[in-house]
Amino acid sequence: MSKILIRGAKVLGGEPQDVLIDGGAIAEVGTALSAEGAQVVEADGKVLLPGLVDLHTHLREPGREDSETVLTGTRAAASGGYTAVFAMANTFPVADTAGVVEQVWRLGREHGYCDVQPIGAVTVGLEGKKLAELGAMHESAAGVTVFSDDGKCVDDAVIMRRALEYVKAFGGVVAQHAQEPRLTEGAQMNEGVVSAELGLGGWPAVAEESIIARDVLLAEHVGSRVHICHLSTAGSVEIVRWAKSRGIDVTAEVTPHHLLLTDELVRTYNPVYKVNPPLRTERDVLALREALADGTIDIVATDHAPHPHEDKDCEWAAAAMGMVGLETALSVVQETMVDTGLLTWAGVAERMSFKPAEIGRAKGHGRPVSAGEPANLMLVDTEYRGSVDPAGFASRSRNTPYEGRELPGRVTHTWLRGKATLVDGKLT
Amino acid sequence: MQRHLISAADLTRDDAVLILDTAEEMARVADRPIKKLPTLRGRTVVNLFFEDSTRTRISFEAAEKRLSADVINFTAKGSSVSKGESLKDTAQTLEAMGVDAVVIRHGASGAPYRLANSGWIDAAVINAGDGTHQHPTQALLDAFTMRRRLVGRDAGIGQDLAGRRITIVGDVLHSRVARSNVDLLHTLGAEVTLVAPPTLLPVGIETWPCEVSYDLDATLSKSDAVMMLRVQRERMNAAFFPTEREYSRRYGLDGDRMARMPEHAIVMHPGPMVRGMEITAEVADSERCTAIEQVANGVSIRMAVLYLLLGGNEPAATHTRTEEK
Numbered sequence: 001m002s003k004i005l006i007r008g009a010k011v012l013g014g015e016p017q018d019v020l021i022d023g024g025a026i027a028e029v030g031t032a033l034s035a036e037g038a039q040v041v042e043a044d045g046k047v048l049l050p051g052l053v054d055l056h057t058h059l060r061e062p063g064r065e066d067s068e069t070v071l072t073g074t075r076a077a078a079s080g081g082y083t084a085v086f087a088m089a090n091t092f093p094v095a096d097t098a099g100v101v102e103q104v105w106r107l108g109r110e111h112g113y114c115d116v117q118p119i120g121a122v123t124v125g126l127e128g129k130k131l132a133e134l135g136a137m138h139e140s141a142a143g144v145t146v147f148s149d150d151g152k153c154v155d156d157a158v159i160m161r162r163a164l165e166y167v168k169a170f171g172g173v174v175a176q177h178a179q180e181p182r183l184t185e186g187a188q189m190n191e192g193v194v195s196a197e198l199g200l201g202g203w204p205a206v207a208e209e210s211i212i213a214r215d216v217l218l219a220e221h222v223g224s225r226v227h228i229c230h231l232s233t234a235g236s237v238e239i240v241r242w243a244k245s246r247g248i249d250v251t252a253e254v255t256p257h258h259l260l261l262t263d264e265l266v267r268t269y270n271p272v273y274k275v276n277p278p279l280r281t282e283r284d285v286l287a288l289r290e291a292l293a294d295g296t297i298d299i300v301a302t303d304h305a306p307h308p309h310e311d312k313d314c315e316w317a318a319a320a321m322g323m324v325g326l327e328t329a330l331s332v333v334q335e336t337m338v339d340t341g342l343l344t345w346a347g348v349a350e351r352m353s354f355k356p357a358e359i360g361r362a363k364g365h366g367r368p369v370s371a372g373e374p375a376n377l378m379l380v381d382t383e384y385r386g387s388v389d390p391a392g393f394a395s396r397s398r399n400t401p402y403e404g405r406e407l408p409g410r411v412t413h414t415w416l417r418g419k420a421t422l423v424d425g426k427l428t
Numbered sequence: 429m430q431r432h433l434i435s436a437a438d439l440t441r442d443d444a445v446l447i448l449d450t451a452e453e454m455a456r457v458a459d460r461p462i463k464k465l466p467t468l469r470g471r472t473v474v475n476l477f478f479e480d481s482t483r484t485r486i487s488f489e490a491a492e493k494r495l496s497a498d499v500i501n502f503t504a505k506g507s508s509v510s511k512g513e514s515l516k517d518t519a520q521t522l523e524a525m526g527v528d529a530v531v532i533r534h535g536a537s538g539a540p541y542r543l544a545n546s547g548w549i550d551a552a553v554i555n556a557g558d559g560t561h562q563h564p565t566q567a568l569l570d571a572f573t574m575r576r577r578l579v580g581r582d583a584g585i586g587q588d589l590a591g592r593r594i595t596i597v598g599d600v601l602h603s604r605v606a607r608s609n610v611d612l613l614h615t616l617g618a619e620v621t622l623v624a625p626p627t628l629l630p631v632g633i634e635t636w637p638c639e640v641s642y643d644l645d646a647t648l649s650k651s652d653a654v655m656m657l658r659v660q661r662e663r664m665n666a667a668f669f670p671t672e673r674e675y676s677r678r679y680g681l682d683g684d685r686m687a688r689m690p691e692h693a694i695v696m697h698p699g700p701m702v703r704g705m706e707i708t709a710e711v712a713d714s715e716r717c718t719a720i721e722q723v724a725n726g727v728s729i730r731m732a733v734l735y736l737l738l739g740g741n742e743p744a745a746t747h748t749r750t751e752e753k
Contacts, residue, residue, distance in 0.1 A: 188537075196632030199537040199561030199607060204631065269538035269545075313546075315515050317536035317559070 002418065003027075005035045009043035009379060011369050013345025016045060021375040024418035028371055041413060043379055049349045051083025051376035051414060053356040053365050054326065055146070055175070055253060056229060056301035059085070059116070061107065062100070063092025068306040068396045070107035073326070074114035076304070076395035078421035080326040081378035081411040082114055084357065084365040085304075089121040090151040096121035096132035098140035105142035113421045117362055120144040122163045122174060126152050131163060138170045145361040148175035150229055151276075153211055155181050160215060164224040173251075173359060175227040176215050178236070179277065183207035188317060190263040190278040198266065200316065203278045205233040212236050216243035216250050225249035227359055230303050232258045232277040234287035241296045251359050253301035254288050256332035257323055261285075261401060271312045271319030272401050275305070292351060293342040299356045302329045306397030324395050328388060330380060331407035338382075339408060345382075364417075375418035384410040394427060429736050432544040432553040436564040436612040441588060444615055448572050449585055450732035451725070457494060458728065467739050468497035471528045475501045476518065477556070478534045483699060484556050484566075487723070488531050491730035495739075500527070515539060519549040527551045529738055537561035552737045560602050566698055567608035569729040571616055573722050574653050577694050590617030595647050597623045597679055598657030598706055599668075601630050605698045606657060610638050621647050625679065627668045644679055648688045655696040656681055656707050672705055682708040686716065694718050 004021040011017050011029065018033035019026060054077065060068040068076075070087075077085045087104055089095035095104060101118035108116025120137035124130045126149045137144040147167060154160045154176060163174050184207045189195050191202025212228055216239065219226040228240065231252045243250045257275060262282050265273045273279060291297040305322025312319050333352065337343040343351070357366025367373040387406045390398040414422035421428055429443055439447070457463055473492045475485050485501065492499045504518065515534070522530060529552040532540045537559030544553040557563040575584040578592055594613055600606040600622050613620050620638035622629065633640055641647055648654065659675065669675045686695065695707075695717045703709045711717060 191631050193632035193635045196630035196636070197607070199559050199604060202631060269541045313516060315534070315536045315539040315542045317538070318515075 003038035004041060004415070004418065005033060005038040006041045006043050006048060006377075006379070007035070009046055009048035010345070011048045012349050013047050016043070019048060019369065019377070021415065021418045024375055026369065026371055026373050026375050029369060046379045046381045046412060047345050048369065049081070049345065049378055049380065050353040050366060050369055051378050051416065052081045052330065052352045053360070053362055054082055054085040054302050054304065055299060055356040055360050056150070057085040057087055057304045057326065058090070058306065058322070059087045059104065060091065060306060061104065067308050070104060070116060071111045072394060072396040073304070073306070074108055074111055074116060075427050076324070076326040076393065077114040078414045078416070078427060079394045079411065080328070081330055081380060081414050082326060083376040083378070083414065083416045084115040084117060084362050085326070086117045086119050086146055086360050088150045089119050089148060090126055094121050094125050095119065096124050098133065098136045101137050101142040101144050102140045112416070112419070113427070114416060115362070115365065117146070117360060118142045118144055119146045119148050119150070119175065122147045122149045122154050123159060128152065128154055128156055128159060131159065131166065134163070134166055134172065135170065138172060145170070145172045146175055146227070147172055148177065148229065150175065150177045153177050153179040153181060155211070157214060157218065161218050161222060164219055164226060165222045168224050171361065173225050173227050175229050176211065177229050178208045178211035178215070180207040180211050187278070188274070189266045190280050192263065192281060194263045194266055200266070205235050205280070208233055208277060209235040209239055212239050216240070216248050219250060220246070220248045225251070228252040230255050230258065230277055230301065231288070231297060232280050232284065234284045237287050237291040237296055241291070244296065251298040252296070253299045254292055254297045255303045256300060256325055256329045257401060258288055259285060259292070259336040260332050265401070269316045271314065271316050272323070272399055274316060274319050274321050275323050276321040289336055289340070289342055292337060293347070299351050299359065300329065300333055301356065302326050306395055307399045308397060312399050322399065324393070324397055324400050327393055327395065328400060328402050328407060330411060331409045334382060334409040335407055375415050377415045378411055379413040381410045381412050382408065384408065386410065431737065433564050433733055433737065434541050434544055434553065434555045435562045436567045436608040439564070439612065439615060441615050441617070444568070444571070444612060445586060445588055447568055447729065447732050447736060448575060450736060451568075451572050451728040452581070452585060454731040454735070455725070455728040457731070458724070463494050464496060465494060466496050467735055468492070468495040471738055472498045472500065472526060473529045473531060473734065474522050474527050475499065476522070476530050476532045477501070477503045478515070478532070478539070479557070481533050481557065483723070484533060487726040488556060488730050490727045491734055494727070495731055495734055497734070515543065516546070516548050519543055523549045523551065529554060529734065531556050533557045535559055554733060554737065557604055559604065561604050561607065563604040563608050564612070565726070565730055565733055566605050567612040568733070569722055569726040570609055570655065570696060570698070571612055572725045572729055573696065573718050574694070577718065578652055578692070588616040589613060592618040592652045593621070593650055594618050594653045594655065595621045595623055595651040596655045596657065597644060597681070599628045599659050599663060600624045600633070600657070601628045602660070602663070603657050609655065610636055614638065621651075623647055623679065625669055625675070628663070644685070645688070648685055649690065651689055651693055653694045653696055654681065654689060658698065658700065658702060659706050661702070676705050680706055680708065681711050683710045686711050686714065696722065699723065
């Protein structure tokens, strides 16, 4: 059945309306729409948002299919209300050629749970030495527009400058993992009171802030646009705020975990809290929330980083960095931003769908909920309260910091071009 | 007492004083012709060393053997354990063999905490030094040495270190000894001052229960004990200080500086000492330097810890202090 009537949904958190989907597109939005010939989904006051778009996902395929694949990762994405994810380039082999990015893009299409937009590496093998074939990746079927050496910083100022300049030719953007490498040698956690006590190597805020400062100045100098990945400190917020006030074309993302968790959790030495950039302090968390609310930080991106159990079930120093996030992102944003009154649901749609799609040039995603638009939509039950049970995750990995923690909200339905990928909380 | 000894910060004042008092009883065993107690007969203790430390391992081994425990030494240093699973695998192997206690030394901060709290193992875990985090038995033996020298061997029983002024000098940033000592000495009522160049003090130190100074000369005359930390030569290459000579001039302890300490004040060093850099031979070999005593006291402290964690409520030694009176 290609016609679906979503009845009584709070579109972007507004008054309840009906939304009629027909043949993959939104046919009509209004009240008391006819259900004739349509399958009816009773929304019962749930919030309807455009399908979420994640500008920062690790799908691990090719190379680490034991942690995640395009299939399991996109199923996790659909469970979390996403209809498009940008897959990071740090796979094995690295996504630094047209061949690899096309493979990842095609797998996403074939599985049909979520569109996968590959991110291309900035430099060959993420080694920071030689530009990858950025143009070839852009011209491939995958149509890459976002480039990042994520996991590593493009720390050479000249390479960064050239990359920023080069991608202007096709409207690309360089997404920087801001981490000054010398200042973070041996880094295990945020440098501060807790690291001093625990004797774990410190990852100082200035290692992130100094790179952001450099890169916004480079972007200004060459007239290009730069995107800052997983911004994590109060100081970084100040730099981005200054850059924007100066008219520099910079955008920035924050992860859900940096909006909620602090480095106090590292006292447990549980590597589930080990992530890069590291969990920061309460002061940073509050600054990030405020910056996301006022638009200094443009978007929420998950940095979904799946790791198998054995890479986390060990001592802290030996453990892999990263957390899964696709299936809990919206709940964390509801708890930290909506339930605190900092953001409306329309604001959530802006930061988790419209704006990330715009930054990444994701066609057909992040569009208004109105007639004629592609039916990429999701429903969230905002009244729901329940504790997180990783056993139910669609992701192949379970490294969530929220196990057993109560979080609000539950995604019940997701539609990708009018086809349901999630119904009543169950994947199709 | 808790079941494990992971951090000096986990000890209450009463726990710590109990360990020091018990160590005094244990010390008497060393004076006997047969240095052995039957206390841990039938118990198995593993010394699990992922990082080289002959001194600490031998000290624990002597303590275990004097308490009649069955001792297994397991050394797993180097790259074979760079993938962390081996800690869990090794722990579970030991568990399957019915081990009662694990004494662990590990290069990664927090490894003993993980071992004790991850459900991998039921045995008691004693931290013999983890990364740059903690070395609680070192702090206990240092406190024991201070109490003996500054309060008195018998007068010290039941006492803490209230009001004593302790100065710790050197590479605080990388020192588990410094961290453990700050925690324990604070618990015991002492006033601690850390002295180091700013590069060798961790960011965030301002929340520690101690004073911080960059000036050794200004603190010497107000110190009851000056504890010198070992400075690894490779720190020089990482730009923590300009040259060995400059470090030595500003933070080394020589005869002149020692002369400015109060008459009763002692010089301590956890060893091994780098003579000429952080401490001159003149100071190291002086009557006031307790480095060798600290080694001897280490065995008594470790006996006390093993006894209290594993031995239950029976008297530690048949010759208790009361009986001797």
